[in-house]
Amino acid sequence: MMNDSLPMVATTDQPGLPVIEVSHVSTRFGRAVVHNDVSLTVVRGEVFAIAGGNGSGKSTLLREIVGLLTPTAGLIRLFGTDSRELEESDGRPLHRRFGVMFQGGALFSSMTLAENVAVPLREHTHLSPGIIRDIVALKIALVGLPQDSAVKYPSELSGGMRRRAALARAIVMDPELLFLDEPTAGLDPMIADGFDELLLHLKRLLGFTVVMVTHDLDTLWRLADRVAVLGNGRVLGMGTMEDLTHSNDPVVREYFHGPRGRAARLQYAGTVLHQE
Amino acid sequence: MDDRKQQAAVALMEGRTLRCRGAWTLPEVAPVERVLRGMVWPSTGSLRFETSGIHAFDTGGAVVLHRALTEARRRGCEVTIEGLRSEYAQLISLVASNWGAVAADVTPQRNGIERLNASIRNRLAHIVQGLAFMGESSSALLRLFVAPARIRWRTCLNSLRVDGVNALPITGLLTFLIGVVIAYQGAEQLRKFGTNIFIVDLVGISLLREIAPLIVAILIAGRSGSAYAAQIGTMKVTEELDAVKTFGLSPIELLVLPRVLALIVALPLLTAYADVLGVFGGMLIASNQLNVSFAAFLSRFDEAVALRHFLIGIGKAPFFAAIIALVGCYQGLQIRGGVDDVGRHTTISVVQSIFLVIIFDAICSILLNWWDL
Numbered sequence A: 001m002m003n004d005s006l007p008m009v010a011t012t013d014q015p016g017l018p019v020i021e022v023s024h025v026s027t028r029f030g031r032a033v034v035h036n037d038v039s040l041t042v043v044r045g046e047v048f049a050i051a052g053g054n055g056s057g058k059s060t061l062l063r064e065i066v067g068l069l070t071p072t073a074g075l076i077r078l079f080g081t082d083s084r085e086l087e088e089s090d091g092r093p094l095h096r097r098f099g100v101m102f103q104g105g106a107l108f109s110s111m112t113l114a115e116n117v118a119v120p121l122r123e124h125t126h127l128s129p130g131i132i133r134d135i136v137a138l139k140i141a142l143v144g145l146p147q148d149s150a151v152k153y154p155s156e157l158s159g160g161m162r163r164r165a166a167l168a169r170a171i172v173m174d175p176e177l178l179f180l181d182e183p184t185a186g187l188d189p190m191i192a193d194g195f196d197e198l199l200l201h202l203k204r205l206l207g208f209t210v211v212m213v214t215h216d217l218d219t220l221w222r223l224a225d226r227v228a229v230l231g232n233g234r235v236l237g238m239g240t241m242e243d244l245t246h247s248n249d250p251v252v253r254e255y256f257h258g259p260r261g262r263a264a265r266l267q268y269a270g271t272v273l274h275q276e
Numbered sequence B: 001m002d003d004r005k006q007q008a009a010v011a012l013m014e015g016r017t018l019r020c021r022g023a024w025t026l027p028e029v030a031p032v033e034r035v036l037r038g039m040v041w042p043s044t045g046s047l048r049f050e051t052s053g054i055h056a057f058d059t060g061g062a063v064v065l066h067r068a069l070t071e072a073r074r075r076g077c078e079v080t081i082e083g084l085r086s087e088y089a090q091l092i093s094l095v096a097s098n099w100g101a102v103a104a105d106v107t108p109q110r111n112g113i114e115r116l117n118a119s120i121r122n123r124l125a126h127i128v129q130g131l132a133f134m135g136e137s138s139s140a141l142l143r144l145f146v147a148p149a150r151i152r153w154r155t156c157l158n159s160l161r162v163d164g165v166n167a168l169p170i171t172g173l174l175t176f177l178i179g180v181v182i183a184y185q186g187a188e189q190l191r192k193f194g195t196n197i198f199i200v201d202l203v204g205i206s207l208l209r210e211i212a213p214l215i216v217a218i219l220i221a222g223r224s225g226s227a228y229a230a231q232i233g234t235m236k237v238t239e240e241l242d243a244v245k246t247f248g249l250s251p252i253e254l255l256v257l258p259r260v261l262a263l264i265v266a267l268p269l270l271t272a273y274a275d276v277l278g279v280f281g282g283m284l285i286a287s288n289q290l291n292v293s294f295a296a297f298l299s300r301f302d303e304a305v306a307l308r309h310f311l312i313g314i315g316k317a318p319f320f321a322a323i324i325a326l327v328g329c330y331q332g333l334q335i336r337g338g339v340d341d342v343g344r345h346t347t348i349s350v351v352q353s354i355f356l357v358i359i360f361d362a363i364c365s366i367l368l369n370w371w372d373l
Helices: A058-065 A083-087 A089-095 A113-124 A129-142 A147-151 A159-170 A189-206 A217-223 A241-245 A250-257 A259-275 B030-037 B059-074 B086-097 B099-103 B112-146 B153-163 B165-193 B196-237 B240-246 B251-289 B294-304 B307-334 B339-370
Strands: A018-029 A032-043 A047-052 A073-078 A098-101 A177-181 A209-213 A226-231 A234-239 B009-013 B017-024 B046-057 B078-082
Touching: A018 A058, A032 A058, A032 A209, A032 A226, A032 A234, A047 A058, A047 A217, A058 A073, A058 A177, A058 A209, A073 A083, A083 A089, A098 A159, A113 A129, A113 A147, A113 A159, A129 A147, A129 A159, A129 B059, A129 B099, A159 A177, A159 A189, A189 A217, A189 B086, A209 A217, A217 A259, A226 A241, A226 A250, A234 A241, A234 A250, A241 A250, A241 A259, A250 A259, B009 B030, B017 B030, B017 B059, B030 B059, B046 B059, B046 B086, B059 B078, B059 B086, B059 B099, B086 B099, B112 B251, B112 B307, B153 B165, B153 B196, B153 B251, B165 B196, B165 B251, B196 B240, B196 B251, B196 B294, B196 B307, B196 B339, B240 B251, B251 B294, B251 B307, B307 B339
Parallel strands: A047 A209, A047 A226, A098 A177, A177 A209, B017 B046, B046 B078
Antiparallel strands: A018 A032, A018 A073, A226 A234, B009 B017
16 A cells, blocks of 8 residues: 555656756856756656766756756756746746755744745745644654754754754745755764655655755765766766766766775665665 | 546535545645635534545645544544545655644743743843943953053054044035034024124034034944944854954954944044034035124134033043944844844944943033033
8 A cells, every 4th residue: 555656746747757857058157167068867756966076066057957047058947847937937836846955054044943944835825824834843843853943043953953944944845856955065974864864754755856966975875866977067977876886987986986985885785785 | 537627625515524626735725724724513423534536635735634634533523534545645644643743832932920031131131241241341451551562453454444534524524514504503593683603602512512423423333333243243153253262362352442442543533523524514604694704703713612612522532432332343242143133233233322322422411511511
């Protein structure tokens, strides 16, 4: 009876259909070339990771996909719609379908945690305050925050709690698509592991597609179905983590075969064996 | 299926069956929620939730449905659910398993006396903190007199330029206009009595003794006091102040004292400059409206306006400066939270410093009156 793979929101889209199509995107800031002909596709239901070194344009690509930046050339389609339309007012139904968790949390500092999480509900629905309160409390419970933190302000929360609060705000509208910018950066290993588990758990429960930018190799091994490695403005390699470790590209090899890469892989292999 | 595009709806059939249809999702479920809130539930017996018509469901729909279920149970109904898809049932059980946490009311409830108590404690703590800050600043200032080499000349001079020199145009223009206004208002009355020459007394004494120092102080409180609060507050939010402390440096010595010293120097100078322009404004109107020539004005000025009026006005300025700079810096250091705390404390710094400046000025007036000055 329990079937995890069924989508919770019955729509006409089926699993395996592209949710995001990035085709031939180039980005230049002045004379600095960030992307040079980047193409990739994210399909429904997968966890897609964008990896790469510092300054490889990972976060820029994410910002372009969610419509905060416009690429110099090329086309980005989100649910089949040109992402440039996100800036226009009729892009709002599209905004409801995805949630973004920013790196620093980007919680509104003048609001309590509960008010922060309630913002999308207040803006996008006509629900009564009582129901909004219940949905907010549910989402706060789902990300594993204690309920008494709901009345606290972001400045009163620890870094890990702020990250969870940002996740609660990103998933409050039950988005089909969740963007995560460096979800585990700056968290201690224990909390980062917990965060990975939490993401997997919520993905099973709520059935969203995840696109994340990260260079946390442990997170990549544990969560990502497919990974695109950016470097020199191009996609250097794309596939499962196992595929990428056999890549011929020197940068990708270095990325995954450095001491940290090997350690993360061994640890992942260990957990898989342990579970079996 | 024809109910694909159906809106979320709910209806009570024959008093025993609740038919739920349509997309029970966050953007669509609001009308259903309104109907359910006004629903008259049967008080006893069985109630059937017919849910096979729900074709889209998310946590929002689950919360609404779960609330309806608990409400019906609370009224004493025997509730059964029929036709709910298994993946939707999972969402319902997800909501149910977290309902304990959801239903817990976490808003702290305090009665009137507790609130009063908290607010009094809060205020007392503020007074104590303010006094502590005054003490710290004074002792740091005394230390500087012992070891003047530790004065931060660069910050001091920079502050002198930004808060003194750059304020010249605006203070000059404002006091000039104030001089014009006072002379205009006085001219009307003085002409009635034919005592035109007393315009000199009116403009000279009121400007030099009271108005120029006050106007300059209020202007600088808005211009520099607020800037101090915002600068120091932002440094606090971005942990720059903590970095300063880890170098073994004192934020008071590094940030507060240079600003206080610079303003104590700048404000009397600005006041003297404002005096000149204010009197000049009055002089223009006197010659224009009252036929008091510049020469007559200036010779009368010598007799009528005693030196003490100028000295009292200038003498108050350093105290105003200390109040403005200390309040601004203190409010900056009080900032704890984030962005909007900066705005709040900046506003408080301006209001508080103007308030204290006027109080101080009033006390001065009373005391000087007692001493017949």
